[in-house]
Amino acid sequence: MGAILGLGMTHVPLLAGRDQDMSRILRRVLQDPDLPERYRRPEGWPEAMRREWGADEGLAAAARHRDALLAWCRKTRRALDDFAPDVVVVWGDDQYENFKEDVIPPFCVLAYEAIEHRPWAEARWPNVWDEPKDATFVYKGHRPAAKRLASGLLESGFDVSYAYRPLHHPLGHAFMNTLLFLDYDRQGFPYPVIPFQVNCYGRRVIAQHGTMGALAGMSDEERLDPPSPPPWRCFDLGRAAARVLADSPWRVALIASSSWSHAFLTPKHHLLHPDVTADRAMYETLRKGDYDAWRATPLAAIEDSGQQEMLNWMCLAGAMAELGRRPSETTFIESWIFNSNKVFAMFPA
Numbered sequence: 001m002g003a004i005l006g007l008g009m010t011h012v013p014l015l016a017g018r019d020q021d022m023s024r025i026l027r028r029v030l031q032d033p034d035l036p037e038r039y040r041r042p043e044g045w046p047e048a049m050r051r052e053w054g055a056d057e058g059l060a061a062a063a064r065h066r067d068a069l070l071a072w073c074r075k076t077r078r079a080l081d082d083f084a085p086d087v088v089v090v091w092g093d094d095q096y097e098n099f100k101e102d103v104i105p106p107f108c109v110l111a112y113e114a115i116e117h118r119p120w121a122e123a124r125w126p127n128v129w130d131e132p133k134d135a136t137f138v139y140k141g142h143r144p145a146a147k148r149l150a151s152g153l154l155e156s157g158f159d160v161s162y163a164y165r166p167l168h169h170p171l172g173h174a175f176m177n178t179l180l181f182l183d184y185d186r187q188g189f190p191y192p193v194i195p196f197q198v199n200c201y202g203r204r205v206i207a208q209h210g211t212m213g214a215l216a217g218m219s220d221e222e223r224l225d226p227p228s229p230p231p232w233r234c235f236d237l238g239r240a241a242a243r244v245l246a247d248s249p250w251r252v253a254l255i256a257s258s259s260w261s262h263a264f265l266t267p268k269h270h271l272l273h274p275d276v277t278a279d280r281a282m283y284e285t286l287r288k289g290d291y292d293a294w295r296a297t298p299l300a301a302i303e304d305s306g307q308q309e310m311l312n313w314m315c316l317a318g319a320m321a322e323l324g325r326r327p328s329e330t331t332f333i334e335s336w337i338f339n340s341n342k343v344f345a346m347f348p349a
């Protein structure tokens with residue numbers, strides 16, 4: 001009988017960079033020619049955003065944001081070490097990295113034997129560890145567990161894809177950053193990993209290359225792609241995954257990896273800041289274990305609030321609902337200027 005630990009965390013690329021670059025997404029929006037003039041300066045921003053920006057353009061806030069995130073990354077790592085998993089399954093998005101025009105699977109179990117990646121080879125920003133371009137990270141996969149998971153899901157009626165080797169990219173940043181942040185102190189990451197791709201970016205995955213676009217093109221419906229799987233489907237898939245893995249011989253850590261509302265996916269706020277109100281509301285229902293509210297969230301609401309990446313968390317919520325777990329510990333790390341709010345949650349076995 002398998003044991004399951006549930007964890008929720010972030011893979012925000014800004015944490016892999018330096019404090020002085022942490023507001024780079026906001027700075028780019030401020031240069032967008034289509035940004036209404038009144039939003040170009042702090043005087044036109046919401047009060048909380050202005051306060052976070054402060055007198056030093058967010059530098060002190062970046063250090064505080066990093067401290068808060070690191071405390072929880074380390075805590076999450078400790079929970080993982082205490083649990084001693086046989087395998088770690090990470091639900092993460094692919095932002096036009098491994099999956100491109102030739103195929104966008106709604107869900108894909110990456111059943112690799114091993115993973116080797118040089119995350120800084122083409123990086124445009126210095127990394128906070130000062131690691132060289134050719135720094136290489138190697139992780140173990142877990143083919144038998146990945147095959148069992150994909151088989152169990154298919155037998156339950158979930159038409160998931162699987163892959164034995166990467167297509168365009170060794171390991172997308174959702175997965176890579178998760179592993180880098182769980183090993184922020186570079187002690188090594190010994191656990192075998194199954195990256196489980198969820199097409200979170202849906203209508204913007206190819207149209208926008210799963211990344212930041214200019215304001216001008218954001219509402220051009222014509223150029224958008226078909227949607228992501230709906231929240232309820234991600235939730236039900238998570239439920240089924242928990243059943244399959246609880247019935248396996250392995251100790252499994254299930255990790256949902258993503259920040260919540262993204263400023264660069266929130267046109268209603270001119271891409272300036274995330275939807276803090278919508279995130280807070282989702283957070284409260286998660287804390288209460290009100291999973292029905294999660295499952296009932298329409299995709300349109302998720303897209304309107306720039307919460308596309310929360311579909312990763314939707315899978316975890318389904319799994320925890322299936323196991324009858326409520327989170328034992330959570331935190332909501334709010335940010336108006338560093339693109340997104342970040343949530344951590346633990347659902348111990």
Ligand SMILES: [Fe+2]
Binds near residue numbers: 011174
């Ligand atoms: Fe992401």
